[in-house]
Amino acid sequence: MLVNLTNCKTWDKSSTPSIPIIIVTYNRQKAFEKCLNALYNTTNQPIYIIDNSCGALDQSLNWAKTLSNNITIFKNDKNIGKAASIQNHYHVVGKSKWFISMDSDIIVKENDIDQLIKSANNLLDKSYPVSLLAPVLNSGNNPFKTQIENN
Helix, strand or coil, X not given: CEECCCCCCEECHHHCCCCCEEEECCCCHHHHHHHHHHHHHHCCCCEEEEECCCCCCHHHXXXXXXXXXXXXXXXXXXXXXXXXHHHHHHHHCCCCCCCEEEECCCCCCCCHHHHHHHHHHHHXXXXXXXXXXXXXXXXXXXXXXXXXXCC
């Protein structure tokens, strides 16, 4: 069970609907490892990694394979960019109402992903069209909520 200390709401991680997380990589090994480690430790969502690093992240990708069966890796022959990578591999991700696309240098804190999913699904259930673009989910003293409030 998770507890949000800001509003004291609780929820069971297993009750969060399955929403795929798609990470398109580039040549930032340390940032990628921090990003994936944070995701692995804070959510049970399926993680799909699309590698654009042309071999530069092979060691890190091998490590990622050992973390969980919930992580799937696709490799591009060359860097084709984020949009083309998602378009080329999305058909194997599985069907869901929506997905989360994030860069491989974003570090999430506990409950960020699950709370984002719950909030977005609540909006979708009320028939609001939803699209979120967040360059950084949490950056020091500028958390996600503050970034949204500041546009």
